[in-house]
Amino acid sequence: MKALMQSKPTPSNAVEEIGPENPSRRALLRAGLIASGGLLFGFQLPLARKARAASDADAQQTSNFPVQGWLQLTEQNEVVLIVPVSEMGQGSQAALAMIMADEMGADYPRIQVKTPLNDPMYNNPMFGMQLTGGSTAVRAWWEPLSKVGATLRAMLCQAAAEQWGVAPQDCDARENRVIERHNHRQIDFAELLPTLTQQTAPADPPLRHPSEYQYIGRPMPRVDTPAKLNGQAQFGIDVQLPGLLTATLAQAPVFGGDIETYDEAAAKSVKGVKAVVELPGAIAVVADGYWPAKKGLEKLNPQFSVGAMPELNNTQIEARLQAGLNKDGETVIESSQSASGQVSETIQADYYAPYLAHTPMEPMNATAHVTDSHCEVWAPTQNQTQSVQAAADASLLQPDQVTLHTTYLGGGFGRRAYVDYVTQAVLLSTEMQAPVKLIWSREEDVQHDFYRPAALARFDVDLDADGYPLAWRNKVVTDSVMADFTGGSDTMIDSAMTEGLGDQAYQIANLSLKAVRENFSVPIGFWRSVGHSFTGFFLEGMVNELAHRQQIDPFAYRRQLLKDDARMHGVLDQLEALSGWQKPAADGIGRGMACVESFGSLAGQVVEAHLEDKQIVVDRVYCVIDCGRVVNPEIVRRQVSSAVIYGLTAALQSEIHFESGRVQESNFDDYPMLTLAQTPDIDVEIVASEQAPGGYGEPGLPPVAPALAGAILSLTGQPVRRLPIKI
Amino acid sequence: MSTTLTINEQTHSLDIDPDTPLLWALRDHLQLTGTKFSCGKGLCGACTVLVDQKPTRSCITPVSTLNQAQITTIESLDPNHPIVQAWQKKDVPQCGYCQSGQILSAVSLYEQAKTADKPSDDAIKTTMTNLCRCGSYPEIKQAIDLSFATNPQEA
Numbered sequence: 001m002k003a004l005m006q007s008k009p010t011p012s013n014a015v016e017e018i019g020p021e022n023p024s025r026r027a028l029l030r031a032g033l034i035a036s037g038g039l040l041f042g043f044q045l046p047l048a049r050k051a052r053a054a055s056d057a058d059a060q061q062t063s064n065f066p067v068q069g070w071l072q073l074t075e076q077n078e079v080v081l082i083v084p085v086s087e088m089g090q091g092s093q094a095a096l097a098m099i100m101a102d103e104m105g106a107d108y109p110r111i112q113v114k115t116p117l118n119d120p121m122y123n124n125p126m127f128g129m130q131l132t133g134g135s136t137a138v139r140a141w142w143e144p145l146s147k148v149g150a151t152l153r154a155m156l157c158q159a160a161a162e163q164w165g166v167a168p169q170d171c172d173a174r175e176n177r178v179i180e181r182h183n184h185r186q187i188d189f190a191e192l193l194p195t196l197t198q199q200t201a202p203a204d205p206p207l208r209h210p211s212e213y214q215y216i217g218r219p220m221p222r223v224d225t226p227a228k229l230n231g232q233a234q235f236g237i238d239v240q241l242p243g244l245l246t247a248t249l250a251q252a253p254v255f256g257g258d259i260e261t262y263d264e265a266a267a268k269s270v271k272g273v274k275a276v277v278e279l280p281g282a283i284a285v286v287a288d289g290y291w292p293a294k295k296g297l298e299k300l301n302p303q304f305s306v307g308a309m310p311e312l313n314n315t316q317i318e319a320r321l322q323a324g325l326n327k328d329g330e331t332v333i334e335s336s337q338s339a340s341g342q343v344s345e346t347i348q349a350d351y352y353a354p355y356l357a358h359t360p361m362e363p364m365n366a367t368a369h370v371t372d373s374h375c376e377v378w379a380p381t382q383n384q385t386q387s388v389q390a391a392a393d394a395s396l397l398q399p400d401q402v403t404l405h406t407t408y409l410g411g412g413f414g415r416r417a418y419v420d421y422v423t424q425a426v427l428l429s430t431e432m433q434a435p436v437k438l439i440w441s442r443e444e445d446v447q448h449d450f451y452r453p454a455a456l457a458r459f460d461v462d463l464d465a466d467g468y469p470l471a472w473r474n475k476v477v478t479d480s481v482m483a484d485f486t487g488g489s490d491t492m493i494d495s496a497m498t499e500g501l502g503d504q505a506y507q508i509a510n511l512s513l514k515a516v517r518e519n520f521s522v523p524i525g526f527w528r529s530v531g532h533s534f535t536g537f538f539l540e541g542m543v544n545e546l547a548h549r550q551q552i553d554p555f556a557y558r559r560q561l562l563k564d565d566a567r568m569h570g571v572l573d574q575l576e577a578l579s580g581w582q583k584p585a586a587d588g589i590g591r592g593m594a595c596v597e598s599f600g601s602l603a604g605q606v607v608e609a610h611l612e613d614k615q616i617v618v619d620r621v622y623c624v625i626d627c628g629r630v631v632n633p634e635i636v637r638r639q640v641s642s643a644v645i646y647g648l649t650a651a652l653q654s655e656i657h658f659e660s661g662r663v664q665e666s667n668f669d670d671y672p673m674l675t676l677a678q679t680p681d682i683d684v685e686i687v688a689s690e691q692a693p694g695g696y697g698e699p700g701l702p703p704v705a706p707a708l709a710g711a712i713l714s715l716t717g718q719p720v721r722r723l724p725i726k727i
Numbered sequence: 728m729s730t731t732l733t734i735n736e737q738t739h740s741l742d743i744d745p746d747t748p749l750l751w752a753l754r755d756h757l758q759l760t761g762t763k764f765s766c767g768k769g770l771c772g773a774c775t776v777l778v779d780q781k782p783t784r785s786c787i788t789p790v791s792t793l794n795q796a797q798i799t800t801i802e803s804l805d806p807n808h809p810i811v812q813a814w815q816k817k818d819v820p821q822c823g824y825c826q827s828g829q830i831l832s833a834v835s836l837y838e839q840a841k842t843a844d845k846p847s848d849d850a851i852k853t854t855m856t857n858l859c860r861c862g863s864y865p866e867i868k869q870a871i872d873l874s875f876a877t878n879p880q881e882a
Contacts, residue, residue: 230761231762238754
């Protein structure tokens with residue numbers, strides 16, 4: 001590589017472009033020398049807006065960004081992959097690295113992974129934003145990353161074939177080297193670097209046949225594990241900078257309130273406290289560490305005005321949701337077909353799900369360093385696009401003057417799709433003219449979340465003489481997370497309010513679904529599985545109730561309703577076998593089941609539970625997921641199991657309460673998480689499938705609450721229509 | 728006011744308030760950021776370190792109480808320790824934020840059991856009280872079981 005760099009000194013604007021004949025190819029792939037050695041590849045993906053590739057020095061001159069790209073081949077024969085998603089525990093770094101390793105012929109166990117800076121080239125193709133969420137990482141990136149990998153493999157093979165005087169088709173790339181099939185010659189990628197830049201990028205290189213995969217489909221270890229065992233993994237809260245100050249804050253306890261009075265002198269009497277800074281709806285104490293900042297905040301005694309809804313409490317919330325049932329609402333679906341049969345009876349049932357907090361283990365935090373011309377931010381965020389905009393707005397700079405470093409996320413679950421903490425950190429750094437790390441207390445996290453909204457649903461179901469629905473009228477009253485996220489109107493109705501209720505797998509001749517918006521001025525947001533987190537409970541709870549009423553087995557009842565949905569039938573069959581459903585449950589053990597399609601995948605679960613001194617004990621959860629083609633089955637299993645535990649925590653013990661407009665819960669003592677001791681045995685099976693990949697971070701959640709409710713129903717004979725479940 | 732702490736077999740003299748929790752001495756003064764802040768009330772265990780071999784919630788332990796203590800953090804843990812090896816083999820972490828605390832709690836359990844029987848499932852359940860919001864509990868349990876299965880003293 002050195003020789004090449006000497007023979008071809010890089011002019012200031014020089015990027016070694018590959019594929020000179022064809023302008024569209026040139027746009028597809030660009031490779032640049034980098035000062036540290038090796039080659040950096042940038043690509044124009046069909047769905048990304050722009051690509052970037054340049055030498056290190058060049059990038060310094062022309063851009064605020066260090067050089068970016070998709071991957072780097074080094075002179076030490078290493079492959080460094082830039083993975084365009086936030087790693088928050090879901091294992092996407094590993095899954096995407098496996099895809100790339102297989103397609104290009106890299107050695108997965110040796111692959112290095114980096115999280116990129118902010119750049120529209122990393123926009124999630126399903127969102128058009130640099131955003132990790134919606135269980136999209138594998139769905140969105142499998143194809144584009146495969147094309148990148150296949151292009152590189154083709155070029156590496158061409159370079160080697162040229163050197164050996166053989167046809168490129170006789171070469172393949174495996175484990176960071178090119179191999180000639182017939183003579184078994186091998187050459188490391190690093191040795192091909194000098195001639196690689198002269199190769200023409202093929203326009204449409206063939207992707208590998210799945211039979212050639214070395215890694216995809218296998219339970220390969222995660223790339224992020226070693227750093228998470230020795231304390232070296234860098235989360236947002238771990239960022240260190242010279243001269244870094246630490247801040248913590250108190251926010252108005254009633255949403256929309258503002259700071260009125262505080263004792264600045266008392267706060268500043270604490271050794272190490274540097275400043276007290278007012279923020280919108282909040283006040284922060286800045287110090288030379290978290291502890292003095294926290295002590296200063298305790299002495300500050302901030303008093304806030306009461307915000308938009310100072311009277312808000314749970315009784316009021318439920319009364320308004322209940323009143324919403326009497327409103328017309330917006331029609332989501334109105335299907336009316338002639339159905340045979342007489343209405344035998346009509347069943348009405350109301351289902352309720354409460355406000356919930358996310359509580360990722362890492363409290364909200366961000367670090368910012370703002371100067372006159374630049375704003376640098378370090379954040380554990382799912383949402384780079386809005387973080388950059390928030391930083392630009394808060395620093396009065398342009399988005400292209402913002403550099404965002406995404407650290408590891410200590411959990412996301414949707415909370416970190418919101419960027420309030422970025423705005424605050426940037427305002428603090430601007431005020432202090434110094435780098436500032438803002439760390440929220442757990443209490444602030446619980447009391448200033450973007451909550452899963454409360455929701456109330458009513459079902460009116462006309463049953464035929466056999467107990468199957470002839471007509472199904474369903475109304476949901478809740479708030480709109482999309483209106484909150486996109487700044488939509490107070491009356492906006494969004495699909496998340498009713499997702500899964502209209503597009504359900506059950507075929508009912510007369511289906512009416514309506515949505516009513518009730519806006520409580522409580523910040524709400526995406527909570528793992530979003531609308532499905534309550535609609536799954538509503539719909540599947542109701543189906544279980546109807547089956548139980550008619551004393552029909554819940555599997556059989558669903559098979560009748562599903563008609564010819566082959567994939568869901570497959571999930572039910574596999575779940576029935578896995579859970580041993582045909583054998584009677586042990587004495588005292590209740591069983592329930594549910595199945596929900598969400599995020600492009602189908603998930604079915606059976607829960608076994610019993611009662612001990614009026615407490616629910618969950619013994620076992622059987623899960624079957626059909627998420628199409630699978631990259632890493634172990635990661636899928638872990639995500640389903642993770643979603644089950646997250647969903648069980650909520651179903652058993654989570655509810656956010658309001659009193660006088662204030663959130664009553666504050667920490668893990670009054671908003672408790674499931675513990676190891678409470679965790680049931682969890683079995684997960686993945687349906688063998690060649691279908692398009694589906695999501696798997698969220699689909700395991702929606703079935704668990706209704707399956708548990710079904711288990712309680714089988715024990716007590718009483719339908720469970722409220723979460724969390726109380727006996 | 729100077730406080731002396733012995734951390735990972737090194738002695739540090741810090742000019743900090745004696746009521747400063749060990750967590751913030753580690754993170755803000757010694758740049759040992761493997762120990763995590765999460766609840767600040769000793770409820771979740773993300774801040775767990777070993778104080779004289781015992782798992783201790785560093786977020787509620789003032790440095791003034793630790794004058795004579797031997798403190799062990801995740802950074803000094805032997806990567807060949809059977810617990811760390813089992814954690815790697817089982818690929819336990821998801822987001823990873825709670826894992827320093829989980830691992831040190833499990834190391835304590837393992838070291839105590841060296842001279843006794845393998846802990847029962849109930850003992851593991853009552854000892855491993857650290858919270859994990861990702862729900863890596865099944866793998867934590869499996870990794871602890873594996874560490875004992877591969878323990879030469881048990882073989």
